[in-house]
Amino acid sequence: MSNAQAPVIAHIGAVMAGLVSIRAYGAQQAVRKECYVRIDRQTRTSRTFRDINRCALFGLRSYGFHDCEANHMGIAIYLVYGRGVTASDTGFALNMAVGFCELFKFGVFTMNRIEVQGNSLERVQQYLEIEHEPKPSSDGVPPAYWPSSGKLSVEGLSARYSADGPSVLHDVSFTVNSGERVGIVGRTGSGKSSLTLALLRCILTEGKVFLDDLPTNTLNLDSLRSSITIIPQVPELLSGTIRQNLDPFEEHDDAVLNDALRASGLFSLQRDDDDVKLTLDSAIASGGGNLSVGQRQILALARAMVRRSKLLILDEATSAIDYETDNAIQESLRTGLDKDVTLLTIAHRLQTVMDADKIMVLDAGRLVEFGTPRELLKNEHGVLRALVDESGDKDNLHSLLR
Numbered sequence: 001m002s003n004a005q006a007p008v009i010a011h012i013g014a015v016m017a018g019l020v021s022i023r024a025y026g027a028q029q030a031v032r033k034e035c036y037v038r039i040d041r042q043t044r045t046s047r048t049f050r051d052i053n054r055c056a057l058f059g060l061r062s063y064g065f066h067d068c069e070a071n072h073m074g075i076a077i078y079l080v081y082g083r084g085v086t087a088s089d090t091g092f093a094l095n096m097a098v099g100f101c102e103l104f105k106f107g108v109f110t111m112n113r114i115e116v117q118g119n120s121l122e123r124v125q126q127y128l129e130i131e132h133e134p135k136p137s138s139d140g141v142p143p144a145y146w147p148s149s150g151k152l153s154v155e156g157l158s159a160r161y162s163a164d165g166p167s168v169l170h171d172v173s174f175t176v177n178s179g180e181r182v183g184i185v186g187r188t189g190s191g192k193s194s195l196t197l198a199l200l201r202c203i204l205t206e207g208k209v210f211l212d213d214l215p216t217n218t219l220n221l222d223s224l225r226s227s228i229t230i231i232p233q234v235p236e237l238l239s240g241t242i243r244q245n246l247d248p249f250e251e252h253d254d255a256v257l258n259d260a261l262r263a264s265g266l267f268s269l270q271r272d273d274d275d276v277k278l279t280l281d282s283a284i285a286s287g288g289g290n291l292s293v294g295q296r297q298i299l300a301l302a303r304a305m306v307r308r309s310k311l312l313i314l315d316e317a318t319s320a321i322d323y324e325t326d327n328a329i330q331e332s333l334r335t336g337l338d339k340d341v342t343l344l345t346i347a348h349r350l351q352t353v354m355d356a357d358k359i360m361v362l363d364a365g366r367l368v369e370f371g372t373p374r375e376l377l378k379n380e381h382g383v384l385r386a387l388v389d390e391s392g393d394k395d396n397l398h399s400l401l402r
Helices: 002-017 019-024 028-081 087-117 120-129 192-199 221-226 242-246 254-263 293-307 323-335 373-378 383-390 394-399
Strands: 152-160 167-176 181-185 204-211 228-231 311-315 342-346 358-363 366-371
Touching: 002 019, 002 028, 019 028, 152 192, 167 192, 167 204, 167 358, 167 366, 181 192, 192 204, 192 311, 192 342, 221 228, 228 293, 242 254, 242 293, 254 293, 293 323, 358 373, 358 383, 366 373, 366 383, 373 383
Parallel strands: 181 342, 181 358, 228 311, 311 342
Antiparallel strands: 152 167, 152 204, 358 366
């Protein structure tokens, strides 16, 4: 039952979460058809389950009826022909006979229900058998001062999503000095997001990655990932206040949090005639449902500023927001971050990274170009030059060069 019911519930939840996209792409018929298929499967399972229960109930009642009749006949013979039987003995015997029949049926139904509900143990077993990440050890604890800078060095990095899967990164090597702003561009499927996952050791990797001259493969995963801040395209926000989202462990005072909001550009985007202005006490719905996409990204940027990580990664964080908010975030990244913070920006919009110190161009999981934007654009046959020429905004992109 649970194995057939879970897909229906999951489908309904996914439809409610993506209702806007379903209507925008006109996919109502396909979603409705898939829903009917899952409901039919659940209905067939449920009907079979209930029919079997009714059959078992009928059999138990028939067997219980004959069994009780035999018990009652035996008790009646004992009461009639037995000596010294009182009225209390008669009532007690009849009551126990009826109770035994009910107890027998209850035991059978309980065992049947345990067997059916035991399907849930299969899912628990699946979670127990999945591959787990290595546990923290005393040898993987980094020095207290680490990281003191955001220098990032990668040597021969290759990565894949599974042990028997194809490689998504091939022998990638580069060095980013502390405080540099590097843009990562490439066509869809070139390996931009895979590079981010490889730096965080979320996928299987080969090669060496050094953060502040310390190899990351020798560190505990919690130490590595807590030292790197990533802002995804859809940031995660908790249900609560802005203060709780910026500082969930209550390690900073309100002055620091307000400075982070100001540096991230939130206050500059709010107008005096706005009905509701966001403050530290403003309520946030689960997942940030009561905020725009731009406001979520700004709060994620403010949270990164509060953490003061030496390595900040933006994974297409501004691809779904308007140009005004994008410009405010880019200005905050130029002026609001500490000078020793290394910034890696994965972007589809070339104008987001054209003023970066360096640009990294990936193609089919390989690093094909790496250098300053001006140097890369001088190569008439280069990949970045081709992307700029195909963008339709060539003159504006050239004007953004540093």
